[in-house]
Amino acid sequence: LPVVGPGRRSLAVIVSILLALVLSGGGLALFGFSPMLLLGSVLQEQFGSRFGLEDLGLIYAPIVFCSLSMAICMRAGLWNIGAEGQFYVGAAAATGAGLFLHAPPWLMWPLMIVGAIAGGMIWMLIPALSRVYGAVDEIISTLLLNFVAVLFITYLTSGPWRDQKTFVNAASGRIPYDLPALSGALHIGIVVAVALAVLLAIVFYYSRWGYEVLMCGANADAATYAGMPVGRRLLQVMLLSGAIAGLAGMIEIVGTVHRLQTGISSSYGYLGIIAGVLVRGSMLGVLLSAGFAATLLGATSILQAQGLSTGTALALTGTVLFFAAMGQRLAEFRIIRVAVDTENP
Amino acid sequence: MIAILTGILTTAALAGAVLALSALGGMLANRVGVLNLGLDGLMALGGITAIITVSVIPNPYVGFLAALLVGAMFGVIFAFATVVLQASQVLCGLALTIAGSGIAGTVGRSYAGQHAGAVFQGLKVPLLSDIPILGPALFSQNVLIYLAFVILPAGFYVLLYRTRHGMNMRAVGENPAAADAVGIPVRWIRFVYVTLGSAVSATSGAYLTLAFIPSWSEGITAGRGWISVALVIFAGYQPIQIAIGALLFGCVSALSYVGQAQNWAVPSAILSMLPYIVTLAAMMIPKLFLQNMRSWGAAPQALGTAYFRDQR
Numbered sequence: 001l002p003v004v005g006p007g008r009r010s011l012a013v014i015v016s017i018l019l020a021l022v023l024s025g026g027g028l029a030l031f032g033f034s035p036m037l038l039l040g041s042v043l044q045e046q047f048g049s050r051f052g053l054e055d056l057g058l059i060y061a062p063i064v065f066c067s068l069s070m071a072i073c074m075r076a077g078l079w080n081i082g083a084e085g086q087f088y089v090g091a092a093a094a095t096g097a098g099l100f101l102h103a104p105p106w107l108m109w110p111l112m113i114v115g116a117i118a119g120g121m122i123w124m125l126i127p128a129l130s131r132v133y134g135a136v137d138e139i140i141s142t143l144l145l146n147f148v149a150v151l152f153i154t155y156l157t158s159g160p161w162r163d164q165k166t167f168v169n170a171a172s173g174r175i176p177y178d179l180p181a182l183s184g185a186l187h188i189g190i191v192v193a194v195a196l197a198v199l200l201a202i203v204f205y206y207s208r209w210g211y212e213v214l215m216c217g218a219n220a221d222a223a224t225y226a227g228m229p230v231g232r233r234l235l236q237v238m239l240l241s242g243a244i245a246g247l248a249g250m251i252e253i254v255g256t257v258h259r260l261q262t263g264i265s266s267s268y269g270y271l272g273i274i275a276g277v278l279v280r281g282s283m284l285g286v287l288l289s290a291g292f293a294a295t296l297l298g299a300t301s302i303l304q305a306q307g308l309s310t311g312t313a314l315a316l317t318g319t320v321l322f323f324a325a326m327g328q329r330l331a332e333f334r335i336i337r338v339a340v341d342t343e344n345p
Numbered sequence: 346m347i348a349i350l351t352g353i354l355t356t357a358a359l360a361g362a363v364l365a366l367s368a369l370g371g372m373l374a375n376r377v378g379v380l381n382l383g384l385d386g387l388m389a390l391g392g393i394t395a396i397i398t399v400s401v402i403p404n405p406y407v408g409f410l411a412a413l414l415v416g417a418m419f420g421v422i423f424a425f426a427t428v429v430l431q432a433s434q435v436l437c438g439l440a441l442t443i444a445g446s447g448i449a450g451t452v453g454r455s456y457a458g459q460h461a462g463a464v465f466q467g468l469k470v471p472l473l474s475d476i477p478i479l480g481p482a483l484f485s486q487n488v489l490i491y492l493a494f495v496i497l498p499a500g501f502y503v504l505l506y507r508t509r510h511g512m513n514m515r516a517v518g519e520n521p522a523a524a525d526a527v528g529i530p531v532r533w534i535r536f537v538y539v540t541l542g543s544a545v546s547a548t549s550g551a552y553l554t555l556a557f558i559p560s561w562s563e564g565i566t567a568g569r570g571w572i573s574v575a576l577v578i579f580a581g582y583q584p585i586q587i588a589i590g591a592l593l594f595g596c597v598s599a600l601s602y603v604g605q606a607q608n609w610a611v612p613s614a615i616l617s618m619l620p621y622i623v624t625l626a627a628m629m630i631p632k633l634f635l636q637n638m639r640s641w642g643a644a645p646q647a648l649g650t651a652y653f654r655d656q657r
Contacts, residue, residue: 027448031451079435081439126625130628130629130632134629134632135632136628136629136632137578137628139382139435140571140574140575140578140628141625141628141629143568143571144568144571144572144575144621144624144625145621145625146568147567147568147618147621148618148621148622151614151615151617151618151621152614152618154614155612155614155615158612158614159612159614270443273439277436311446311447311448311449311450311451311453311454311563312447312450312451313447314443314444314446314447314450315444315447315448315450315451316447317443317444317447318386318439318440318441318442318443318444318445318446318447318448319440319444321436321439321440321443321444322426322436322437322440322441322444324436325426325432325433325436325437325440326426326430326432326437328432328433329430329431329432329433330430330432
């Protein structure tokens, strides 16, 4: 396979993102919206005020978590399309711990963290086991479990966990824990996210374990021959990936929403996929691409106020992903002049 | 009891036809070696196209054809990316699903909750429709049900296994380099069948919005496209088995509908999980218990890989 330099790759990705945005702008113009005005108001609202930036930071953290969850799977040649579901189950587990366990306050935080991690892992367990031992495609199995997770949350919040005090429809009771704030509404989740990215980068790029994971994903046969426990490494990476997405769910609960609801993830799991893909699973690159994904998501909530549907976020995301996929491939092409023998064709 | 059974089977036939159409389109692409994960997006696009079309021209068949055309259009884009440019099939498929549902939601905003302008009418087959249970379920439904369960599966079976062209298609899916060596136009065949498959898949959306649910709402596909991706694997990439499997999967989702209607003691959210969980189980069972996958129907060898002549 041709080796393509990072410069050429980044250029390809940036060009494809721009193309995708121009095309989407054209699409919006067809519906009678002025793309330039929309862009102006989006930039104005997100970057023009402290509140806009704080809101951006609030959605940035869970997207970083979900992209990391995708990125580490990509490192092992696997896919995790189920971050959305693991996010919900992690959130549910943390909420459950927060609502029903009555331990001293200093013990509650570890309990909720462990709960969220366990929740995310459990949701990944079946796809991981069946992928490693039964060669069942993990793309479909992780994705199908997203639907089950959302229905599970619907069941919990409209049934046994339903808030008895305020009778808010389909939401659990409020949990009395709150992440420390950085500035205004912005909590420390964003710091945790960045720290986790750095930590994972160190583990995956500089440890023996990280190297073995890369190897097992790149060539399972060679890795087996070199004596690496391929199945175990893949299983570990997938479970870690689930745990990270689960943790994101908890941070969203204790940091931002404080009660379990079905809408708490605004497609974070799916935005995490594109953020992971755009930088080809680079742990630090994710910090950049997650920023782009957060801007995209923030933009759509502003666009909604202008009369566009929630689907517009997905349409934009999908278009960007599509162009990025083509751009990454095109970056690998090279124009070669084939010497043609004109005398003996 | 008979009423319940009839209800389950009637709903199963409707739900199954949606899955069958979607899965048959996916199978066409898979058989020539291209993984199409965009089925769910195509279903959404087909659904909204049909709804919009019948609101202008109140004829369900025109809506069906419009969905077919829009499916072909997006199929061409998908085929261009995956076959001509050879971009990652997984990424392009995911992008097609995400963008397709998003575009359908954006375009269909003003149609949300509206009843379909025209729906497919049932057609009673004389004599056969009087059979208890089976009659109302299978022989008094609209004509398209026969397209989904009989005509297309049988047609694709004949095409794949009884014609030389079908043999070429299978060769392209199993070993494109060998197919290329004997002069089969690999890329051309892939391009055509990926497009055709996308068109067929998109009609499942028209069936969903004009026969099964008769209305439009955002997220109406509810992952049915993904269930049909799994159904193709479960059915071993064989057209006839897909039709049978679709009816089986249809029964499962019918069970959750009927359960809700009959007020069973199980919460409705739990009942709604059934189709996804059963699909997951269906994907795993053959792989875990059947040692000899060949007899069940293994995936085409070259599935998911791009073919590049210079790269061996």
